[in-house]
Amino acid sequence: MDGIRALIRAERLMPGQTLPSETKMAAQLGVSRPVLREAMRGLATLQILAIGNGRKARVASPDASALGLVLDHASYTGGVSIQQILDVRRTLEMRTVELAALRRSDREAGELSTIVDSMFAALERDHSQIQELDIQFHEVIARASGNPLYSLLIESFRVITRQTWAIGWRSRSTDENRLDNIHCHQRIARAILDRDAAAAQAQMDAHFQSAMAVLLRAGIV
Secondary structure (H helix, E strand, O other): OOHHHHHHHOOOOOOOOOOOHHHHHHHHHHHOOHHHHHHHHHHHHOEEEEEEOOOEEEOOOOOOHHHHHHHHHHOOOOOOOHHHHHHHHHHHHHHHHHHHHHHHOOHHHHHHHHHHHHHHHHHHOOOOHHHHHHHHHHHHHHHOOOOOHHHHHHHHHHHHHHHHHHHHHHHHHHHHHHHHHHHHHHHHHHHHOOOOOOHHHHHHHHHHHHHHHHHOOOOOO
């Protein structure tokens, strides 16, 4: 696996570009083709390579799924707690929302407003839609920060969010509490639209304070 990664760098291959043939790589690395294929499968699991469908192996674009699996495993095995994960996420999102307020494009501001409108509509029709809208909301903020590493890190929290979100939502037992949660997202979106970084951070902080309190009541943290 290290040899393949070194070859990618030596050849200056970028995402989407194909690797040399298996025969050529096996000869360069001094291994058999079965060993090479096993190494390639390992790199594909880490989202470093894209393989399969009868196509030649290609360099993959950075993807958050591998990091998400690490977080999920760490949480499941007790390496880290949900509270610790939320603490790290809160730290990251306080920065992403500040940068989003300063750097967001008009399109990104519009996306956030549209997501909030959809959340209000889903409250009347299908609560199950709100979870994915909530995840999307935070990922748009991370993208609007202008730092792709923030996007990668925030996206890696999807698997944990999908495990805890429904529990938190049920703990917001009244329509008034659930509506307050969506209004909090609306205030964050408004602060980003107004390019008010201080207000955006204050609203994000309030959002996480509320989320932590809800999960605490539910016995998750």
